[in-house]
Amino acid sequence: MITVVGTGTGAPLPAGVTAGADLVVGARRHLEAALEPREAERIVLGPPAPALDVVEQHLDQGRRVVVLASGDPGFFGIVRVLAERFGPERLDVRPGVSSVATAFARLGLPWDDAVVVSAHGRELRTAVNVCRARAKVAVLTGPGAGPAELGAALAHGCGERVLVVASALGDPEHERVERVTPAEAAARDWGAAVSVVLCLDPSRAPGPMGTVAGPPPGPSGWALDEGGFAHRDSMITKFEVRALALARLGPRLGDLVWDVGAGSGSVAVECARLGAAVTAVERTSDGVERIRANATAHHVDVHVVHGTAPTALEGLADPDAVFVGGGGRELPAIVTACAARARRTVVIAMASLDRVPAAREALVAAGFSCDGVLLQSSRLAPLPGDVTRLAATNPVFLLWGTRPPARTEGVAQ
Numbered sequence: 039m040i041t042v043v044g045t046g047t048g049a050p051l052p053a054g055v056t057a058g059a060d061l062v063v064g065a066r067r068h069l070e071a072a073l074e075p076r077e078a079e080r081i082v083l084g085p086p087a088p089a090l091d092v093v094e095q096h097l098d099q100g101r102r103v104v105v106l107a108s109g110d111p112g113f114f115g116i117v118r119v120l121a122e123r124f125g126p127e128r129l130d131v132r133p134g135v136s137s138v139a140t141a142f143a144r145l146g147l148p149w150d151d152a153v154v155v156s157a158h159g160r161e162l163r164t165a166v167n168v169c170r171a172r173a174k175v176a177v178l179t180g181p182g183a184g185p186a187e188l189g190a191a192l193a194h195g196c197g198e199r200v201l202v203v204a205s206a207l208g209d210p211e212h213e214r215v216e217r218v219t220p221a222e223a224a225a226r227d228w229g230a231a232v233s234v235v236l237c238l239d240p241s242r243a244p245g246p247m248g249t250v251a252g253p254p255p256g257p258s259g260w261a262l263d264e265g266g267f268a269h270r271d272s273m274i275t276k277f278e279v280r281a282l283a284l285a286r287l288g289p290r291l292g293d294l295v296w297d298v299g300a301g302s303g304s305v306a307v308e309c310a311r312l313g314a315a316v317t318a319v320e321r322t323s324d325g326v327e328r329i330r331a332n333a334t335a336h337h338v339d340v341h342v343v344h345g346t347a348p349t350a351l352e353g354l355a356d357p358d359a360v361f362v363g364g365g366g367r368e369l370p371a372i373v374t375a376c377a378a379r380a381r382r383t384v385v386i387a388m389a390s391l392d393r394v395p396a397a398r399e400a401l402v403a404a405g406f407s408c409d410g411v412l413l414q415s416s417r418l419a420p421l422p423g424d425v426t427r428l429a430a431t432n433p434v435f436l437l438w439g440t441r442p443p444a445r446t447e448g449v450a451q
Contacts, residue, residue, distance in 0.1 A: 039130055042104075043055050151248065155176070157177055167292050186228060275387060299319065303329030310338035416428035416430045416431070
């Protein structure tokens with residue numbers, strides 16, 4: 039049997055928890071706190087594989103193993119690794135209080151509606167995109183993915199975010215809980231004692247208590263009617279086109295989506311409603327204001343860039359998916375620029391037949407597999423005499439390019 043003990047945030051080890059152990063595994067500070075049994079073998083837990091091999095040898099000989107871990111070891115912790123290697127039936131888990139729970143407690147905030155994302159040993163970009171999309175996020179940090187790096191990524195185009203950096207939680211002498219702006223976080227050296235970083239959007243009021251933990255559930259519908267958006271002279275991606283575009287974009291929490299030539303921002307807003315972080319690029323000043331108004335009306339956060347693609351794309355974070363809804367004569371160059379940086383897919387909507395071959399060629403030249411469809415729809419429309427006719431909408435070509443899975447690794451890192 040393996041006894042897994044969560045030490046909580048700075049809490050002393052429970053009395054006698056390591057008594058009778060033949061092997062004690064943990065970080066150096068945990069082993070120093072475990073004063074007995076002195077004759078037990080001790081292993082400093084670094085890379086897990088060597089330690090797990092020793093644990094297996096002890097288990098095969100019927101010896102008792104104790105693993106010490108910070109916080110709650112079942113929450114982004116060692117329990118997952120141990121259960122996968124030895125089976126959950128061989129674990130006796132005694133959890134402590136997680137750093138996330140402690141940090142929110144220090145602020146007097148509930149956290150049943152928070153999103154928790156780990157950047158420890160993982161790409162920081164996912165945590166950044168979640169922080170952009172959600173109002174209450176806890177980020178578990180790691181080397182190269184701490185408050186400074188998170189702050190630098192959120193310093194521009196992310197609204198009025200506040201970062202709460204919690205360090206050395208539970209240590210009465212060294213604990214610090216500090217509220218800073220992303221720019222202030224980026225300018226500091228935070229050391230190695232950071233426990234967790236909370237990213238909060240004060241402009242978005244918390245909703246009522248739900249029945250499911252985590253962020254609010256996704257929207258009950260998408261491909262919203264055009265009447266739900268402010269737009270100019272019907273210059274908006276129609277909901278039939280939007281429905282298929284969203285299906286091909288696949289926006290989800292942790293993703294970053296570009297909406298290039300955003301117009302009213304209907305695609306940008308829909309992607310944000312589905313959980314993605316979104317950057318909308320629009321060349322007209324009145325279009326920029328409409329996008330912001332539509333985002334506000336639908337209670338989502340969309341970063342709007344006022345500029346003309348492809349030049350305006352320079353300096354933006356690399357996207358997972360891109361929707362191109364405008365471009366004119368520059369469309370091939372825009373598609374080429376987007377395809378060079380998209381990690382997963384590029385979707386293009388075109389009303390002009392003449393632009394389809396060049397757009398398709400740009401996708402194929404970038405190594406994408408390409409497919410498409412001509413969408414022609416007719417909507418029910420009333421006629422005098424309480425009868426109905428079919429009113430045709432303008433046909434639209436929708437092309438999409440998908441990066442082959444074998445080429446995804448190493449792209450736009």
